[in-house]
Amino acid sequence: MENSFSYQSRIDHLRSRKFAQTREKIEVEGLLDEDDYGRVLPPSNAWKSIPNHPDGSFYGLDGWTQNFCSVMETHPVYVDPQDAFAGRWVYFMSRMRANKWNPDYPFDHLKENIEKYDIITGIGDDAHFSPDYKLGLSLGWQGILDKIEHYRKINTSPEQMHFYNAHEQAVKSIQGWIKRHIDLIEQQIQEETDPKLKANLQEMAETNRNIISNAPQTLREAIQWIIWYHLASRTYNRDGAGGQIDEMLRPFYEKDLAEGRINREKTIYMLACFMLNDTIYWQLGGPDKDGVDQTSEISFLILDAADKANCSINLTVRVHDGMNQELFDKSLYYLIKNKNAWPRYSGDKALVEGFMKNGFDAQLARQRIAVGCNWMSLPGLEYTMNDLVKVNMAKVFEVAYQEMMQDKSAEPSTERLWNLYTPNLAKAVRTAADGIRHQLKYQKYNEPELILNLLSHGPLERGLDVSDGGAEYYNLAIDGAGLAIVADSFAALQLRIEKEKKISWEEVTYHLDSNFDGLEGEKIRLLLKNSPRYGQGNSLGDEWARKIGEEFTQLVRAESNTELKHTFIPGFFSWANTIGFGQHVAATPNGRKSHTPISHGANPCPGFTNDGASLALACAVADIQPGFGNTAPMQWELDPTLASQDHAKLIGSIIKTHFEMGGTLINVNIMDKNQILDAHKDPAKYPELVVRVTGFTAYFSMLTPEFRQLVVDRILES
């Protein structure tokens, strides 16, 4: 067979294998409301964690180093002769412990408010900032070991010695894991009968032999190096941040091309294998630190490779004034062609200008790129707790509303409610910020960032964990969730009670308490729900959303401390917590029923307008941006009838205009309504259907029924 094991057939094989692995995960581990990643099932005799604390968990430098080295020693090896690269990850090490926070460092003083306001503090959470892969590619594993050795001689306290020893052990354990893969590849070379696959395995073996110590020199070596670091970091604590992928790989690609090692087809094959390996967040295009667009030939090849892989992919195209229009057009072509929720788009103008408002210069701001679910990071330069800390603003509203109705000393009004809402929101934000400060103080004793420290600028140089002063910058994220619920609730109360006098405060309270029960309850619910909502454009709901957004922004900003170099940056994002947050909030005056999901990120509530939803959404989300360099993404459910190649230019116009207006990130789904309904009924029929759930993509079939329903509602009401 002439075409046996062609690049295309190998990619097809890898895709099929990935889908099979996803199905296996669902069958064995059940459904999961998050990214698919590239993880494969652990073996039956799976690794077990080694506790170092009476509570059965493991903590601190010793606990994590011992466990990580133990994982690496026993981690299954994975080689597919049709793949360009070796390796897959199997263990969620950070989820294989009894407890995620060391009880020796309690935060009891925060717990009352955490519960009261339903805050996700991020205490004990990890990663969510970006390593500098360029650093790793220039040093290689031996270079990192040399760097450890170098600074060990400078920073000589016992604590620092301990720190360096731990990192040295971690690196050596990764090298051991790579070595075991080389052994397997060599074994497979002996057994392989097909000449093409045999040659591929020989090249794979050579690639890995070359990078087990030394820095990578070729494109294949560079990608394989990234994969090893990433898989180790995933295993350690699910780190999924990437970097500026095209510019990172460009020098290797150009050198290989010039020296005749590769051609375009082989490059696409390798890049497709890379995409199928894991769903890392990569940025494509966009300006360098001086504002010059970074698009090069490999940027286009990455899109072509993503098209071949066409699985769950997290590529973000950076949109800026000097962007390469051809790259943008090609990205739109693939977005529409595949309808698989990639790529998504990041708005350079507002992100850079916003970040500069924190006191940073334009050069630094341009280096802060889209490498996470909703988030931006300066690769290797900052510790952020991005996407980890969330304030349930709908819960804060509930607290304020109850306080007002219980205090009979004054008449209820939206003015009084606002005056109660703002101090409660301030307490909630302060609690979230205190949680971050607690993390900064004690995380090193809980879960040091053993792997991300290696590719950060500072931790090895100073002998300090990245959470503990090792990083250059502490740009700390707090996100608000449920903005639309609160804005629409205020608007409904103001209109229906105060302006129209159609209903009283007591009646609203009665119906909230009874969860809009009965026919009369439903009638009142619809009266409230059909009030002018956030997203309709110059509506009462829009006014409230702006006011709430500004208040939240100011409160988060006020937590910054220049002396400690703590810069707190607000955003609006709920991640996959819309269901969980909603379960803690009773019925709300926007007509939302008790325990149902809260609104999604910065988006208006589903069904917010009957006409022109795309433009209204783009305007509304641009209007409530906090504006300090973190995102409030626009989650865009695009009707397939609009999403034709004929309309690519218009879709591009909407994306660009949203960013001109101040928008920061656009996540796009193109979903056929009938297909999504059918897939909801029988997910197994659509194993390859990918949706962008929030910032991340996931196989629809992997989501729990509750989450599938949420996605379905969003799409049906868009």
Place this chain on the structure above:
Amino acid sequence: MSLHDGPGIRSTVFLKGCNMHCGWCHNPETLSMNPELEWIRQKCIGCNSCTEVCPSGAFSLVDGKPNFQKTLCTSCFDCVEVCYAEAINKIGREVTPEEVFAEVEQDFQFFRSSDGGITISGGEPMLQAEFTGQTLALFKKAGIHTALDTNLSVSWKQYEKVLPFTDLVLADLKMMDNELHRQWTGKHNSTILENIYKLDASGIPYFIRTPVVPGVNDNEAEILSMAKFAASLKNLKKYELLPYHTLASCKYTNLELENPMGQTKDLCKKRLEWFQWIVKHTIKSPIPNPSPKREGSLDSGFPE
């Protein structure tokens, strides 16, 4: 947002009132000049508030459920106020040109980035020529591309008031046969054809659009006849065939109107493509200043 009423991303303002009564009309809510009632049964929760306030008995209880008899309705719209489910809605409102401008203003950036703009449609907007002219003038002054969607059946004098503020005219041509035109639309087409010639001579860019309706004009002879007419025009920028669709049928139900084409099915895609082929091969003479290719339309396309 509209992608089908002129180039780029557009906002289309639909004016109520039409001087034709085409059986295939997909905007039946714009036939009458007056505000009217829409009742969306699926949204009704059966609270009976409408029957309690209706002074004329148009809304009454039948088998314990609300029922609407349009002939009894006096258009007081009291029921709209008490229908919290928004199952009953008032279609149509009075607005000033300034109010239209303010409502659309937030979308200007989208218009500019996509070479789009505002389209005034209907109904027949030229029945309110003064309002149409004033509205288009406001947008034109703001640098927004303006389009007028008209059946061209009104006196040319009226058009002279509006065209100075119009960047593009979207003109309807239903059929060439004068008598059939009267039968299907209520009006002869002689004024329309005269106005098309005048428009052609005016130098204002314009498209001609033909709704292709099964059982009405979906035959080769009629399409060929219209294509030949289009080919005879000197300044026509584009000739488009718009396939009939049944999406408007629920509007007739909600408005308690009889749908004259209730049994008619969507025009099949292959048939449309065949008619487009006919048009394309009939209009052979190159058109000066060909219009940019309109994204997403069922554009017949001119040879360039």
